[in-house]
Amino acid sequence: MSGLIMPELDQEVLKRRLEIISALVRIVPGEGVVFDENEMRVFESDGLTAYKALPFIVVLPETVGQVAEVLRYCHQQGIKVVPRGSGTSLSGGALPLEDAVLLVMSRFNQVLEIDYSNRCAIVQPGVTNLGITDAVASKGFYYAPDPSSQIACSIGGNVAENSGGVHCLKYGLTANNVLGVELVTIEGEIIRLGGKHLEAEGYDLLGVITGSEGLLGVVTEVTVRILQKPETARALLVGFPTSEDGGQCVADIISDGIIPGGMEMMDSLAIQAAEDFVHAGYPLDVEALLIVELDGPEAEVDYLIGRVEEIALKNKSSTLRISNNEEERNSFWAGRKAAFPAVGRISPDYYCMDGTIPRKELPTVLARMRELSEQYDLRVANVFHAGDGNLHPLILYDANIPGELEKTEEFGAEILKLCVEVGGVLTGEHGVGVEKRDLMPEMFTEDDLKQQQRVKCAFDPDQLLNPGKVFPQLHRCAELGRMHVHKGNLPYPDLPRF
Amino acid sequence: MPKSKDTTSADLHPRTNEDVLNAVAWAAGSKIPLEVIGQGSKRGLGHPMQTAHTLNLAGLTGVTLFEPEELVLSAKAGTPIWEIIELLEEHNQELQFEPMDLGPLLGRPSGQGTLGGLINTNFCGPRRLKAGSARDHILGVTAVSGRGEMFKSGGRVVKNVTGYDLSKGVTGSYGTLAVLTDVIVKVLPKSETEQTLVLEGLTDQQASHAMSLAMGSNAEVSGAAHLPAGIGGTSSMTLLRLEGFAPSVEYRIGNLAELLKEFDRQQKLDASSSRPEWQKIRDCIPFSTHQQRCVWRISCTPSEGHKIVQAISNATSIEHFYDWQGGLIWVQVEQAGDSKADLVRAAVRANGGGHATLVRAPTSIRQTVPVFEPQATPLAALSRRYRENFDPFSILNPGRMGA
Numbered sequence: 001m002s003g004l005i006m007p008e009l010d011q012e013v014l015k016r017r018l019e020i021i022s023a024l025v026r027i028v029p030g031e032g033v034v035f036d037e038n039e040m041r042v043f044e045s046d047g048l049t050a051y052k053a054l055p056f057i058v059v060l061p062e063t064v065g066q067v068a069e070v071l072r073y074c075h076q077q078g079i080k081v082v083p084r085g086s087g088t089s090l091s092g093g094a095l096p097l098e099d100a101v102l103l104v105m106s107r108f109n110q111v112l113e114i115d116y117s118n119r120c121a122i123v124q125p126g127v128t129n130l131g132i133t134d135a136v137a138s139k140g141f142y143y144a145p146d147p148s149s150q151i152a153c154s155i156g157g158n159v160a161e162n163s164g165g166v167h168c169l170k171y172g173l174t175a176n177n178v179l180g181v182e183l184v185t186i187e188g189e190i191i192r193l194g195g196k197h198l199e200a201e202g203y204d205l206l207g208v209i210t211g212s213e214g215l216l217g218v219v220t221e222v223t224v225r226i227l228q229k230p231e232t233a234r235a236l237l238v239g240f241p242t243s244e245d246g247g248q249c250v251a252d253i254i255s256d257g258i259i260p261g262g263m264e265m266m267d268s269l270a271i272q273a274a275e276d277f278v279h280a281g282y283p284l285d286v287e288a289l290l291i292v293e294l295d296g297p298e299a300e301v302d303y304l305i306g307r308v309e310e311i312a313l314k315n316k317s318s319t320l321r322i323s324n325n326e327e328e329r330n331s332f333w334a335g336r337k338a339a340f341p342a343v344g345r346i347s348p349d350y351y352c353m354d355g356t357i358p359r360k361e362l363p364t365v366l367a368r369m370r371e372l373s374e375q376y377d378l379r380v381a382n383v384f385h386a387g388d389g390n391l392h393p394l395i396l397y398d399a400n401i402p403g404e405l406e407k408t409e410e411f412g413a414e415i416l417k418l419c420v421e422v423g424g425v426l427t428g429e430h431g432v433g434v435e436k437r438d439l440m441p442e443m444f445t446e447d448d449l450k451q452q453q454r455v456k457c458a459f460d461p462d463q464l465l466n467p468g469k470v471f472p473q474l475h476r477c478a479e480l481g482r483m484h485v486h487k488g489n490l491p492y493p494d495l496p497r498f
Numbered sequence: 499m500p501k502s503k504d505t506t507s508a509d510l511h512p513r514t515n516e517d518v519l520n521a522v523a524w525a526a527g528s529k530i531p532l533e534v535i536g537q538g539s540k541r542g543l544g545h546p547m548q549t550a551h552t553l554n555l556a557g558l559t560g561v562t563l564f565e566p567e568e569l570v571l572s573a574k575a576g577t578p579i580w581e582i583i584e585l586l587e588e589h590n591q592e593l594q595f596e597p598m599d600l601g602p603l604l605g606r607p608s609g610q611g612t613l614g615g616l617i618n619t620n621f622c623g624p625r626r627l628k629a630g631s632a633r634d635h636i637l638g639v640t641a642v643s644g645r646g647e648m649f650k651s652g653g654r655v656v657k658n659v660t661g662y663d664l665s666k667g668v669t670g671s672y673g674t675l676a677v678l679t680d681v682i683v684k685v686l687p688k689s690e691t692e693q694t695l696v697l698e699g700l701t702d703q704q705a706s707h708a709m710s711l712a713m714g715s716n717a718e719v720s721g722a723a724h725l726p727a728g729i730g731g732t733s734s735m736t737l738l739r740l741e742g743f744a745p746s747v748e749y750r751i752g753n754l755a756e757l758l759k760e761f762d763r764q765q766k767l768d769a770s771s772s773r774p775e776w777q778k779i780r781d782c783i784p785f786s787t788h789q790q791r792c793v794w795r796i797s798c799t800p801s802e803g804h805k806i807v808q809a810i811s812n813a814t815s816i817e818h819f820y821d822w823q824g825g826l827i828w829v830q831v832e833q834a835g836d837s838k839a840d841l842v843r844a845a846v847r848a849n850g851g852g853h854a855t856l857v858r859a860p861t862s863i864r865q866t867v868p869v870f871e872p873q874a875t876p877l878a879a880l881s882r883r884y885r886e887n888f889d890p891f892s893i894l895n896p897g898r899m900g901a
Contacts, residue, residue, distance in 0.1 A: 207666025
């Protein structure tokens with residue numbers, strides 16, 4: 001871990017380990033508390049494996065009552081808590097702390113209710129993203145957000161991270177597909193936000209919780225929108241001589257009023273790696289490869305395929321294929337879906353970045369990235385959710401070469417700063433976690449960050465939930481609440497008044 | 499800062515973000531409450547307030563960024579909504595959540611309102627079912643908190659999980675957390691065309707079933723409303739809207755009609771007859787005439803909507819209609835001067851839950867009856883702490899959403 005400073009260990013808590021273990025065992029009996037070092041190893045990192053820490057104690061509750069009691073106990077005793085779903089976070093959101101209880105929600109794995117009349121499902125947070133779709137597929141339904149880890153990632157984790165996926169331009173992110181949650185606060189209060197009705201009442205705390213990276217509460221139940229599967233899907237695979245042409249094609253498709261189900265772009269290094277790996281039949285003489293997937297009723301898809309083809313040809317596409325059956329469509333996707341492991345084959349290690357940029361800035365960003373690549377002497381392959389501007393540069397490196405990880409992280413940070421500089425953001429779907437925590441001031445002023453932290457104070461005034469994540473600096477809530485008062489009279493008498 | 503001669507009552511008209519910051523910093527410093535308004539079109543919503551000063555954002559206007567091919571628009575909070583809608587229309591785009599025009603319902607002219615007001619109330623139209631509400635389309639905000647500090651959240655890109663989503667966090671807050679100065683929203687292409695399948699003569703319960711079948715199909719229904727007899731016409735009308743590219747709409751409406759063939763009194767409305775029908779539903783036009791009557795907006799589990807109506811109408815005389823597959827019920831209480839709040843809320847609680855908002859009522863009633871759904875104690879306490887962390891002295895629209 002390079003230079004990451006985590007919250008100071010609470011020595012008093014560390015000293016009381018045995019007493020805390022027995023208290024937790026009383027709350028979650030059986031095998032619900034894990035404290036053996038070897039058994040805890042499996043939890044020492046999440047999907048961002050460069051960062052590791054052994055948890056203080058691991059607790060796997062089974063009921064909402066247990067979650068509430070564990071949190072109430074930890075709150076009373078001043079013990080930190082790190083919530084964890086399936087541990088697939090790519091930003092270290094579930095990275096354990098050595099003095100924190102790791103609250104693992106994997107035993108909450110039941111689909112509680114499927115309500116087709118109201119197009120929703122109520123599930124426990126440990127159910128996997130794909131598990132929801134599997135549960136409703138027999139009636140032709142599915143759950144729309146589809147992060148690439150969907151086979152393993154949990155819906156609770158999706159709520160915490162506001163996960164996206166390749167279909168979110170058309171179908172929205174997690175935040176747009178969650179109707180309600182049951183949430184336990186650090187004080188052990190059980191709160192319901194939303195439900196089967198279409199909008200939650202009062203302040204949009206559901207919107208604030210979604211994407212809060214486990215810092216505000218622990219979700220114990222989720223109500224999600226399920227949708228009827230589109231009748232059909234077809235894809236176009238289009239190659240361009242330059243990324244500018246590819247980028248313009250994407251802009252023109254959208255300007256034409258078409259919102260494709262998925263729109264993905266790869267650069268030449270990613271294309272090469274993918275083709276070498278899965279032999280998808282990708283053209284190797286292009287700078288940019290675009291997959292455009294149209295889904296919906298057959299009549300619509302066939303009609304739009306023609307329109308997109310026309311737009312692609314106008315934008316100097318050098319190769320163009322259209323899928324005529326599922327096999328072909330899947331083959332177009334095969335290379336894109338295998339892009340990460342494919343890059344993994346041509347390099348000992350790779351580091352996956354996740355910025356979002358205004359789409360039109362793509363050529364500029366790619367050009368600057370090429371310069372940085374030369375400067376750092378590290379190769380970079382790019383895959384791009386072209387519809388929504390979410391860029392995943394993969395930096396190729398070798399962790400066995402001393403200093404190369406640090407150099408890679410520095411390169412990565414430069415890329416994210418570049419994303420912010422052109423009007424984008426630090427993270428599109430992977431979250432801030434510990435990974436991008438210290439870059440937050442690149443995007444936010446101190447006042448911006450303080451207002452976010454005040455929201456944290458409303459939920460968790462002692463800052464016991466997942467501390468050390470998201471915010472570069474911990475401020476005490478009392479300090480954040482202090483007002484620098486400008487006592488005075490009515491300002492600006494020259495403001496027009498009536 | 500120069501002294502003002504009269505601080506007993508003032509109407510502040512900021513023109514810049516700096517002006518807003520100064521005005522709120524002054525109010526925070528002196529703990530002086532402000533009523534925050536745009537054009538004042540929604541002033542009759544929520545609890546009446548006792549504030550000597552108003553902060554009027556109607557002069558903080560202008561679209562600051564519009565890139566149609568990037569699907570993004572940014573504007574100052576006081577920008578008139580119609581101006582934004584017209585600009586988008588020129589580019590065949592729209593705010594997909596169908597902003598509701600509250601003018602007619604609240605007895606005011608239509609076509610009023612600002613972007614800030616729209617975001618602060620989060621009222622949306624029939625497409626809620628498919629496209630969500632304002633909170634699903636907001637990408638970023640700049641605002642001044644009740645502490646008198648300027649902050650921003652979000653950005654101009656669709657996919658963004660950097661920090662808490664305070665843009666959603668201030669949406670629907672009725673100006674009680676922060677004064678918005680800039681709003682960035684996602685814009686989307688307008689549908690090429692639309693058609694509506696109308697089923698005539700269904701009871702509320704039959705309509706609920708029909709709408710559920712339609713929504714559960716892959717016809718991509720973007721509006722599902724039921725107007726009982728007397729509201730829609732001499733017989734009841736269940737309306738199912740399909741939008742999109744012409745060949746697609748044609749194909750889907752055929753499939754949908756077939757799926758619902760058990761309901762044999764069917765007719766199809768083409769785009770020109772369909773649009774005005776949905777506009778009426780969106781703006782709650784059926785209840786715009788009797789201004790003295792109380793109107794409720796109930797958000798509930800769609801399949802339970804007709805049961806809620808049954809429970810209320812067993813006890814008092816009402817008029818009603820449904821949007822959002824039954825998940826939104828507009829209820830007008832016939833007896834003037836009585837909101838029937840306890841009755842309405844008990845009916846919602848007993849039938850799947852949800853919440854009821856008293857959208858229109860005389861001031862005297864809005865002073866005594868909770869306009870917004872009262873919350874369970876832990877949630878109410880959390881909401882209060884949430885507000886206090888934006889506005890510790892309750893200087894922004896104090897009491898507008900209740901205690």
